[in-house]
Amino acid sequence: MxxxxxxxxxxxxxxxxxxxxxxxxxxxxxVEIIAVHNDSNYSSVLVKNFPITDKGKIDWWLKNKERLKTLYDIPKPATYGSFTVIIWLFGEGYKEEEKYDRLCFNDMSPPVNCIEKNRVFSISSGKNRVTIFTVSDGEYIMKDNSKVMKIKNE
Structure with missing residues (x-):
């Protein structure tokens, strides 16, 4: 036994x-950045191998935001200061629009200009200099580039 x-x-x-x-x-x-698509103050970043933990996602953004600004000119704040960057998994690549719930990019010629909607992370900021990180199970806030704290859902 x-x-x-x-x-x-x-x-x-x-x-x-x-x-x-x-x-x-x-x-x-x-993390492999496949493409960046911009629409005003909204940017979509298509990636492969994105971190799986909330901490990993936020750390990746904080470590790479200057590089993203230099290479891709994102984020692109509106005149009043707010922006949104959404990180999407690239998955199986660009596809035709055929399915109703695909995300299609206007800066590419159809028909192969869409991806499956698989958002893994988003970053948004307003003129008040507060940054919100949105992950699958909640949100985190960072004020004036200081400590990141989870927002409690009530």
Missing amino acids: KANLKKKLIILIIASAILMGYLFWLNLRP
């Missing part, structure tokens, strides 16, 4: 180690 329990424990430890290694690898892959 003890030998059987040891085998199960060893299998559980190995499976846990493999899972942890896989999650570690997922977080270490570099």
Whole structure:
């Protein structure tokens, strides 16, 4: 009986180690920016290998916002100061509009100018210098480039 329990424990430890290694690898892959599409003060960034955790997403933005400004001129605030940047997973690439719920870009010629709507992260800011980070399960706020805090949903 003890030998059987040891085998199960060893299998559980190995499976846990493999899972942890896989999650570690997922977080270490570099984010690949495929394209950036702009529409006034809204920008869509199409990516592959985006971080899976809220902290990873926010950290990625904070580390790369200057690079994004230099390379892609985003964010592009409106005259009154607000902007929105939405990060979309590129998935299987550009597709035709055929499905009703695809996101299509006006700065590309149809018919292959749409993606599946798979938003993973968004960043918005207003003239009050408050930045809101939106993830799948909530929102975070950052005032004047200081500490990031989760907004409690009530």
